[in-house]
Amino acid sequence: MKLFSRGCMAVLVGVALTATAAMAQSGSKATVLDRTQAGKIMPATVFFRGQTAPTQERNSGGVHFADGKYMLAALVDTSGYATEVRQSYQGYLLTEVKLDFGGHTLVPGAYGFGFLAHHQFVVLNLAGQRLLEASSQAFAGRRPVPLEVLAGAHGYELCSGRECVDFHKNR
Numbered sequence: 001m002k003l004f005s006r007g008c009m010a011v012l013v014g015v016a017l018t019a020t021a022a023m024a025q026s027g028s029k030a031t032v033l034d035r036t037q038a039g040k041i042m043p044a045t046v047f048f049r050g051q052t053a054p055t056q057e058r059n060s061g062g063v064h065f066a067d068g069k070y071m072l073a074a075l076v077d078t079s080g081y082a083t084e085v086r087q088s089y090q091g092y093l094l095t096e097v098k099l100d101f102g103g104h105t106l107v108p109g110a111y112g113f114g115f116l117a118h119h120q121f122v123v124l125n126l127a128g129q130r131l132l133e134a135s136s137q138a139f140a141g142r143r144p145v146p147l148e149v150l151a152g153a154h155g156y157e158l159c160s161g162r163e164c165v166d167f168h169k170n171r
Helices: 002-026 035-041 083-088
Strands: 031-033 045-048 051-064 070-076 091-095 099-101 104-106 109-116 120-124 130-135 145-152 155-161 163-169
Touching: 031 145, 035 051, 035 070, 045 109, 070 145, 070 155, 083 109, 104 130, 109 155, 130 163, 145 163
Parallel strands: 051 145
Antiparallel strands: 031 051, 045 051, 051 070, 070 091, 091 109, 099 104, 099 163, 109 120, 120 130, 145 155, 155 163
């Protein structure tokens, strides 16, 4: 009887370890964050070009990568900024990992971003200087949403309105 109990216990321990390993593997994928999830960790106000501005929690999104690091994006209330700044600065991007936008690497940090005419996406440093430009795509059939992050074919998409730019975690 004791031998049978030990055998059952060994099987139960094996099953538990297998289940734990399976859960750990399934938890090893990145998770796209919706506005509620991203809004909880995105700062309420951000600094750009010598001013602070509130972020729009309802217009935020991000990615929680398998290594525990984040990429977050949110639209910003830019009403206090000059017109030329508002044209290219529409949102705030925080990243703890290197990202690739159209072959351009963005290192971890805090940035402004915007979608411009002619399908251009720009990332700005906190002084408002352009760091990178990437092509965005317009999707006519897409329901316009102020901002969201989606899983894409080769990584992720940061979308505003009907414009989306592809990005992925850079190794």
